[in-house]
């Protein structure tokens with residue numbers, strides 16, 4: 001069911017060979033390409049899509065502007081299809097600088113989630129969004145004031161430096177349902193009940209989540225975390241924005 005979604009199996013895959021199966025010029029003028037396999041991450045789960053290029057058999061490159069997924073089909077929106085044909089074997093190359101920043105930010109959200117849950121009784125993350133050079137998360141933590149941010153930031157940096165491994169596992173639904181806290185939201189629970197095989201991302205010893213994103217192999221790669229904004233959006237929702245010194 002995850003066939004052809006190479007990024008789910010190897011977050012560090014920067015280029016790959018694939019066969020073009022469909023080129024579709026839509027009514028809106030968008031040009032979409034479907035391939036039998038891809039390492040391009042499609043927008044989803046709070047993580048922006050990859051960009052990059054498709055290198056055609058004649059050596060020319062076409063830019064991949066954005067990538068989206070619908071019903072398990074991944075659509076690559078490209079700049080100019082001239083010379084590209086269905087059946088072509090192409091080389092996909094993702095913009096690694098952009099992707100690696102997303103991986104770092106995404107993994108940082110997981111680590112903060114784990115710390116909040118473990119150390120601050122009853123508090124939990126309710127959402128997050130990754131941007132190119134920063135990310136934000138929402139946390140249900142009524143007591144969290146601006147004055148507490150330096151401590152949370154220090155805790156996050158300490159844990160990151162401890163070098164926790166991040167593991168990706170594929171687990172049958174019935175096994176996955178026995179793991180506590182795997183699905184954190186209502187749509188997450190519904191998804192868990194639908195999937196035959198569940199992809200689980202674990203920060204070793206700290207946290208497990210059902211997750212389709214791309215992550216680091218180790219928290220050491222994150223670099224220093226800096227909180228840059230705090231906003232109280234009501235008693236139960238505090239929004240924090242952060243960046244990383246390494247991106």
Ligand SMILES: [Zn+2]
Pocket residue numbers: 106110201211212213214215
């Ligand atoms: Zn994730």
